[in-house]
Amino acid sequence: MIFEAPMLLRCDGKPFATIVRYGYETPWATAQLRADDPAELDRANRAAALNRWSCEQAEKLTDDDYDAQYERERVRLGLSDADVRHYESAAWTIVTADGTERQAYSLDFADGHIQWRW
Numbered sequence: 729m730i731f732e733a734p735m736l737l738r739c740d741g742k743p744f745a746t747i748v749r750y751g752y753e754t755p756w757a758t759a760q761l762r763a764d765d766p767a768e769l770d771r772a773n774r775a776a777a778l779n780r781w782s783c784e785q786a787e788k789l790t791d792d793d794y795d796a797q798y799e800r801e802r803v804r805l806g807l808s809d810a811d812v813r814h815y816e817s818a819a820w821t822i823v824t825a826d827g828t829e830r831q832a833y834s835l836d837f838a839d840g841h842i843q844w845r846w
Contacts, residue, residue, distance in 0.1 A: 736823040737761065737832075737842070745769060747822065747842075757832075758843045769840065774805040775815035776837040820844070 735747040737759075749760040763769035781801050785794060802812065820832040822844075832844040 731757075732825055733759070735759075735825060738821045738823065738829070739768075739818050741819070741821070744820075755845050756843055757846060758841060760841050763840075769837070771807070771811055772815060772837045773839065774807055775811055778802055778805055778807060778812065779815070780836075 731750065731752065733747050733750045735750065736743060737745045737747055743764050745761040745763045747759040748762050751758045761769065778798075778801060782798060785797065789797060802809075820835045821829050822832050823829045830846060832842075832846070835842060835844040
């Protein structure tokens with residue numbers, strides 16, 4: 729396998745973005761993306777932001793407070809329940825420079841970049 733840019737990022741088997749810069753520091757890989765559909769990348773960025781918010785707040789808030797604030801944050805970010813479910817359940821894979829397709833685990837988006845584990 730050849731781990732160097734460009735590589736392709738796929739979501740549920742469909743093209744999503746091209747990885748134009750790639751780096752790796754055990755155990756995390758990081759990359760800059762060029763989106764096939766900028767609106768889809770924006771939605772993934774917002775869904776990832778909601779996921780980070782959820783992880784930060786889950787232990788700080790009571791269940792009722794968490795649920796109410798989660799809904800407010802989801803709406804503030806302009807995400808539907810379907811958007812959130814899709815981000816959480818999508819199969820993300822990366823096609824390396826030699827054509828090998830590998831699963832990307834713990835994928836996180838932020839401002840046109842991703843971080844994941846091989």
